[in-house]
Amino acid sequence: MVNRLAKEKSPYLLQHADNPVDWYPWGDEAFRAAQSQDKPIFLSIGYATCHWCHVMKRESFENGEIAQLLNRAFINIKVDREERPEVDSIYMEFAQALMSSAGGWPLNVILTPDLKPFFAVTYLPPKNIKGLMGLPEFVQHIQTLWVSDERQSICKEAEKLVEMFAHTSNATGHELPTQQHLMEAVEKFFNLADPVYGGIRGTPKFPMGYQSEFLMAHAKVKGDSRALFYVELTLEAMHQGGIYDHLGGGFARYAADEEWSIPHFEKMLYDNAILAKTYLEAWKVTKKEKYADVTRETLSYLLRDMAHPEGGFYSGEDADSDGHEGLYYTWTPLEVQEVVPGEDGELLCAFFDITHQGNFEGRNVLHIDLPADEFAAQLNVSLDLFREKLKKGRADLLRQRQSRPKPLRDEKILTSWNGLAIDALARAGSSLKEPRFTEAALQTAEFIRKNLWKEGKLLHRWCGQEAKFDAGLEDYVYLIKGLLSLYEEGCGETYLEWAKLLAAVCERDFKEIDGAFYQTDGREPLILRKCEFYDGAEPSGNGVHTENLLHLYQLTQEESYLHQAEDVLKASKDYIEMFPPGTCYHLKALQRYLDPAATTLTLTGITPEIRALLASHFLPHAAVVLREGSELSCLICRSGACEPPLTKLDAIIQAIEKV
Numbered sequence: 081m082v083n084r085l086a087k088e089k090s091p092y093l094l095q096h097a098d099n100p101v102d103w104y105p106w107g108d109e110a111f112r113a114a115q116s117q118d119k120p121i122f123l124s125i126g127y128a129t130c131h132w133c134h135v136m137k138r139e140s141f142e143n144g145e146i147a148q149l150l151n152r153a154f155i156n157i158k159v160d161r162e163e164r165p166e167v168d169s170i171y172m173e174f175a176q177a178l179m180s181s182a183g184g185w186p187l188n189v190i191l192t193p194d195l196k197p198f199f200a201v202t203y204l205p206p207k208n209i210k211g212l213m214g215l216p217e218f219v220q221h222i223q224t225l226w227v228s229d230e231r232q233s234i235c236k237e238a239e240k241l242v243e244m245f246a247h248t249s250n251a252t253g254h255e256l257p258t259q260q261h262l263m264e265a266v267e268k269f270f271n272l273a274d275p276v277y278g279g280i281r282g283t284p285k286f287p288m289g290y291q292s293e294f295l296m297a298h299a300k301v302k303g304d305s306r307a308l309f310y311v312e313l314t315l316e317a318m319h320q321g322g323i324y325d326h327l328g329g330g331f332a333r334y335a336a337d338e339e340w341s342i343p344h345f346e347k348m349l350y351d352n353a354i355l356a357k358t359y360l361e362a363w364k365v366t367k368k369e370k371y372a373d374v375t376r377e378t379l380s381y382l383l384r385d386m387a388h389p390e391g392g393f394y395s396g397e398d399a400d401s402d403g404h405e406g407l408y409y410t411w412t413p414l415e416v417q418e419v420v421p422g423e424d425g426e427l428l429c430a431f432f433d434i435t436h437q438g439n440f441e442g443r444n445v446l447h448i449d450l451p452a453d454e455f456a457a458q459l460n461v462s463l464d465l466f467r468e469k470l471k472k473g474r475a476d477l478l479r480q481r482q483s484r485p486k487p488l489r490d491e492k493i494l495t496s497w498n499g500l501a502i503d504a505l506a507r508a509g510s511s512l513k514e515p516r517f518t519e520a521a522l523q524t525a526e527f528i529r530k531n532l533w534k535e536g537k538l539l540h541r542w543c544g545q546e547a548k549f550d551a552g553l554e555d556y557v558y559l560i561k562g563l564l565s566l567y568e569e570g571c572g573e574t575y576l577e578w579a580k581l582l583a584a585v586c587e588r589d590f591k592e593i594d595g596a597f598y599q600t601d602g603r604e605p606l607i608l609r610k611c612e613f614y615d616g617a618e619p620s621g622n623g624v625h626t627e628n629l630l631h632l633y634q635l636t637q638e639e640s641y642l643h644q645a646e647d648v649l650k651a652s653k654d655y656i657e658m659f660p661p662g663t664c665y666h667l668k669a670l671q672r673y674l675d676p677a678a679t680t681l682t683l684t685g686i687t688p689e690i691r692a693l694l695a696s697h698f699l700p701h702a703a704v705v706l707r708e709g710s711e712l713s714c715l716i717c718r719s720g721a722c723e724p725p726l727t728k729l730d731a732i733i734q735a736i737e738k739v
Contacts, residue, residue, distance in 0.1 A: 084109075085158060089544040091490045092128040092160040096137060100147035103158045106167055108605075114155040114193035120226055121191040122154035125168050127161050128490040129346040129398040131405050132203045133186045139206045140215045146206060149216055153223040154190075161185060162395055162494060163541050166552055166600045170610055174241065175200035190222055195607050196238035242607055251611045252595035253650035257670055261653070265660030265667050266298055270306065272661060277321075277339050278314025280661070284344070286334045287318055287351065289358030290619050291661070294668045296365055297700040301675055308365065315362055318355075319374055322445035325409065326432065327478040328385070329377030331355050333399075341447045342440055345399035345406045345487075349386060350618050352378050353500035360508050364698040375508050379517055382501065387520065388493060391527030392542070393501050395494055398487035408487050410443035411477070412436075419480045420473045427466070428473045431455055493542040495532050495555040496618070498524050502562025510569045510695035521566060525575065528559065537585060553599050554618065556586050557625035564631055568704045570691065576635065583632060586625065587644060596622050596651040613655040614662040622648050623665025630672045634680045634703035649673060672701045679739050680717045684709035687729060693736055702739055 084104055086097040096103055104110035114121050126133035140146045150156055161168035168187070176183045178200040190199040199222060207214040213221075225234060269291070274281045279288075292311045299307040318324060321340025323332050330352050332343035356378040363371035386393045401408040413434055417425040428434070432446040439445055450458065456466040502521045509518030531547050532539045538551035538559070563579040566572070589601040596611045599621065612620055629645035632638070652666040660667065672678055678701040683690065686706065694704060714732040715725045716739075726732045 089546050089548070090128070090160040090163045090492065091488070091543075092126060092130075092133070092163075093158055095128060095134075096141060096158050099137070099141045100144050100151075101141050101156050102147075102151045103156050106157055106159050106164055110155055110157050111193070111195065111605075114191075117155065118193065119153070119155050120198075120222065121193065121195070122150060122156045123159065123171060123189045123191055124157070124186060125159045125161050125171065125189070126186040127396075128488060128492075129348070129396040130185050131344065131346065131399040132184075134398075134400055136186050136203055136215075140204070143206060146215055146219075149219045153219050153226075155193075160492075161187075162490070162492060163549065165496075165540075165554065166604055166606060166610075169599060169612060169616075170606060170608065171197060171200075173245065173610075177241065177245075192235055192238055196235070196242050198234050198238040198241075245610075246608045250654070251592035251598070251651055252647070253653050255653055256646060256649050257653045257656050257666075259674055261656050261660070262298070262667060262670060262674065265656065265663075266295070266304070266307065268660045269295065270310070273310055274338060277317045278310065279317070279340070281338075283338055284334045284336050285323075285338065285340060286617075287323065287331055287340075287355055288615070288664065289351075289354040290615070290668065291664050292358050293361055293700075294664050294671070296361055296698070297668065297671050300365070300698060300700060301671065301677070311362065312366070315359060315371065315374075319359075319370070320448040320451070322439075322447040324374075325381065326446045326448070327474050327481060329379075329381035330385075331378065339447075342445055343406075345409055346396060347381075348396040348617075349382070349393050349494075349497045350500055352382055353497065353504045354619075356382075357500075357504040357507060360504070360511055361698065361700075364511065364696060372512055375504075376512060376514065379505060379508055379514075379520075383516065383520055386489070388491075388527070391520075391523035391525075392493040392498055392531075393524065395490040395492045395497065397489050401485050401487045404441075406440060406443070406445065408481065408484055410438075410440055410445055412438070412443055415480075416477065419476050424469050424473060427459075427469060428477070430459075431470065491543065493527070493531075495528055495538055495540055495551055496558045498528060499555070499558030499560070499562040502559070503565045506562065506565040506569050506571065507695075510691070513692075518569070518571070521562070522571060525563065525566060529578075536581075538582070550601060550603060552601075553586065553590050553597050553612075553621035553625070556582050556590070557597075557621050557628055560586075560628045561624060564628065564635075567635075568706075569695070570686075570706060573706075579628075580632065580636070583625075583628065583641070587640075591644065591647075592651075594647055596648045597625060611651070613652050613666065614659070615664050619665040620663070622652065623663065623669055626652075626666060626669035627672060630669060630678075631703055634678065635705055645669065645673065675701045676719050677701070677739070678718060679703070680705060681736070681739070682707060682715040682717070683713070685712040687712065689729065690714075690732060690736070693733060697736060697739070699739055 082097050085093040159167050171189045172183050174197040175189055184202050188201050189197050191197050204215040272280050279285045295307040295311050318340050323335045323340045323343040330347050333346045334344050336342045356375045359371045359374040399405050413429050416429055433449055434444040453463055456463040502524050505517045505521035531542050538555050539547045540549040540551045540555050560579045560582050563575040567576040590597040598609050598611055613622055626645045626648045629641045633641035656663045680703045682705040684707040713725050713727055716723045
């Protein structure tokens with residue numbers, strides 16, 4: 081038995097193609113069916129590597145009796161949130177209002193036939209349990225409401241909800257945020273910070289790398305040592321915790337505990353691209369080699385396990401294997417001893433806290449209680465000898481782990497997330513002198529150009545040899561960010577020109593007059609066109625593009641880029657005031673806008689020494705213009721004025737070190 085999803089390419093939709101539920105993909109066929117049959121819509125949103133999506137599929141959507149109930153009551157639509165982010169974003173925001181909670185996936189929203197939401201839930205079990213309504217009872221409840229006298233009032237309330245969101249999604253503003261907004265945001269971060277393990281207090285804990293980037297820039301501009309202390313506390317705790325893959329590199333999606341020890345094991349491209357860049361920036365600030373090591377290991381993971389042979393990176397890896405969450409990543413002492421016998425195995429178990437009782441369902445998530453130097457000192461063993469044993473032991477365990485059944489890999493290639501990967505790889509390739517990273521960034525950019533850049537517009541997703549879906553704002557602006565990094569790292573002016581072309585498409589198709597940018601170009605049949613200012617699992621497209629526009633202005637001195645950036649900053653002001661930590665990327669852009677020391681370096685005849693310095697020096701608000709020419713010259717401009725050009729190598733190096 082297969083349903084309509086069998087014709088789709090999305091791995092998530094194909095996971096549901098043999099369900100007895102009569103699923104439709106998002107589109108006109110489903111909408112017409114709901115209207116002609118006068119049925120509400122059961123909209124179920126998830127993604128291929130989502131653990132609780134798997135649970136609900138197995139428990140309910142594969143259950144014939146429950147499927148019959150769903151088919152009688154609803155037109156059932158399945159959406160891959162990664163493939164249709166514009167649909168997920170709108171209905172997640174509605175769901176959060178309807179549920180008065182943060183939401184999550186699987187997200188199940190009940191819509192009227194004209195797509196207005198009136199009920200929302202996340203995971204539901206197949207029967208009533210522990211005070212949680214079962215899915216059959218939920219279906220019966222909605223069906224009863226739909227045929228009752230309450231239906232008219234339900235539809236009116238749904239209309240009011242949509243109207244309210246349409247009015248509150250302001251795309252314009254009148255005043256620019258100020259330095260005071262930045263200072264208040266920093267204090268708010270400190271008030272919310274976990275003083276022991278870093279990150280934001282409470283659970284679950286998400287590794288928001290761009291929050292650390294914002295605070296590192298603040299530390300440099302304002303000399304605030306508290307910010308750098310908090311960043312290092314967070315990055316150290318994350319790296320030592322189980323959220324980090326100590327054998328294969330890379331970070332899991334989030335941690336279930338305050339100590340970052342027990343992860344939700346799925347690994348996502350966007351998280352790892354952002355965090356690789358964050359640790360690289362921390363290395364530039366502190367010159368601590370351990371941060372560079374995390375960047376190398378994280379990007380090496382992407383190259384090893386997530387790369388398409390022709391360029392581009394897949395979307396994510398599942399938390400489950402063989403039907404068990406975390407089975408691929410966890411160990412018992414016996415399993416370790418089978419791979420690394422004797423004292424060396426015992427040493428590994430002690431270092432990674434691998435015990436017989438375990439810390440996750442009788443098994444062990446590897447984590448570090450003491451850094452290597454402290455651990456070696458405690459055991460009175462040579463640090464160099466211990467590091468050698470640790471390196472060999474990790475390699476042996478990784479080799480053994482790779483023989484296990486692997487988690488599912490979602491092989492969609494998304495333009496947006498690959499833009500973030502290009503940014504991290506391009507910067508790391510130059511900074512860490514790793515040509516393989518630079519080459520991967522170039523291959524990815526060319527993969528997108530070949531497969532997802534059609535007739536002057538981007539497409540969002542490539543999967544199964546098919547490019548599909550109009551690109552959204554995040555696709556354009558994350559890619560622009562990556563292309564600007566390629567240009568500044570000396571990969572060619574063609575990438576700057578492409579970035580400018582993409583920025584022109586954004587201005588033409590996504591921008592409100594004198595305002596911010598919508599998530600879509602308006603061609604998708606959605607119930608409202610939305611501007612997103614808050615960061616979520618990924619940074620706000622408006623926030624990232626404001627930084628892009630300021631960067632482009634520094635590179636080109638074209639006033640239109642500055643005016644567009646100011647339009648978005650004005651529109652973001654109310655959101656920054658309401659909840660600063662949720663607007664972190666707007667705050668990053670505001671930092672650049674307000675920094676009087678924001679510098680443009682125009683270089684000709686660049687030498688290897690200067691290139692190495694630019695790649696390793698922390699320059700959060702600088703822009704680098706590369707000009708052809710053989711004679712060494714550096715022109716430094718800031719605050720609307722340029723200094724006399726420098727032509728001596730020593731003088732140029734000293735000037736860059738002061739930026």
